[in-house]
Amino acid sequence: MIVNVLSIAGSDPSGGAGIQADIKAISANGAFAMAAVTALTAQNTQGVSGVHLIPPEFVSDQIEAVFADIHVAAIKIGMIANAQIASAVAKSISAHPEVPVILDPVMIAKGGAPLLAADAIATLREKLLPLATVLTPNLPEAAHLLDRAPAATRAEMEAQGRALCTLGPKAVLMKGGHLDATQSPDVLVTSERAQWFEASRTLTQNTHGTGCTLSSALAAHIGKGAALPEAVTAAKAYVSAAISDADTLSVGKGHGPTHHFAKFYE
Numbered sequence: 523m524i525v526n527v528l529s530i531a532g533s534d535p536s537g538g539a540g541i542q543a544d545i546k547a548i549s550a551n552g553a554f555a556m557a558a559v560t561a562l563t564a565q566n567t568q569g570v571s572g573v574h575l576i577p578p579e580f581v582s583d584q585i586e587a588v589f590a591d592i593h594v595a596a597i598k599i600g601m602i603a604n605a606q607i608a609s610a611v612a613k614s615i616s617a618h619p620e621v622p623v624i625l626d627p628v629m630i631a632k633g634g635a636p637l638l639a640a641d642a643i644a645t646l647r648e649k650l651l652p653l654a655t656v657l658t659p660n661l662p663e664a665a666h667l668l669d670r671a672p673a674a675t676r677a678e679m680e681a682q683g684r685a686l687c688t689l690g691p692k693a694v695l696m697k698g699g700h701l702d703a704t705q706s707p708d709v710l711v712t713s714e715r716a717q718w719f720e721a722s723r724t725l726t727q728n729t730h731g732t733g734c735t736l737s738s739a740l741a742a743h744i745g746k747g748a749a750l751p752e753a754v755t756a757a758k759a760y761v762s763a764a765i766s767d768a769d770t771l772s773v774g775k776g777h778g779p780t781h782h783f784a785k786f787y788e
Contacts, residue, residue, distance in 0.1 A: 531600030538779030539731030567774025652690030683711030
């Protein structure tokens with residue numbers, strides 16, 4: 523049976539990130555994608571020019587409408603924009619503690635535009651991190667959450683993952699794409715262990731939405747019942763392939779998207 527995965531995130535009209543990327547990634551990884559929208563953005567591959575926030579109570583209405591009718595196997599959370607929306611999301615999903623939650627702490631767009639209000643970081647830490655089955659920060663996002671400098675080595679990545687675990691998530695997947703290295707390693711940290719996942723770095727500027735894509739693929743595999751290490755392996759392999767084929771697309775003049783459906787194309 524095909525499982526249902528709910529993404530709670532912002533919209534990207536250019537299709538490379540946000541809800542649009544989530545729907546593509548969840549679908550490509552064998553689950554049925556659903557979406558509750560937290561924000562509308564005006565953006566393309568060159569940057570974000572505007573953000574229109576959905577009222578927090580209507581974000582809750584969307585989530586609760588889905589749960590009232592549909593069995594949800596996993597939840598992915600992306601852009602939450604401000605403290606009020608973060609609180610509304612936390613309240614809605616806390617009514618369903620049996621559903622695994624993959625939390626991608628979206629803070630800054632690829633082009634540098636802020637996607638999370640400064641006063642929302644405390645709410646993210648206090649209300650959403652404790653609900654997360656897996657937290658999936660990149661190195662700048664982890665640094666923001668911990669109020670310290672970004673990790674520059676593998677040892678620092680692992681240490682920051684352990685520090686984030688103390689804030690409530692059951693596991694933290696630290697994404698190493700920002701490391702200055704020829705490889706792109708990630709480390710999955712729990713209270714018991716740390717496990718590394720390796721991948722070669724693809725030289726391309728078309729990496730818009732990679733965090734959204736990875737967390738959504740991870741949600742699909744966890745929703746289908748995969749153990750966490752196997753889900754991470756599958757999601758990372760999917761994203762690596764999507765990045766390696768990104769240059770076969772011709773989308774925009776800036777940071778283009780990954781190729782979410784590359785395996786379905788000749």
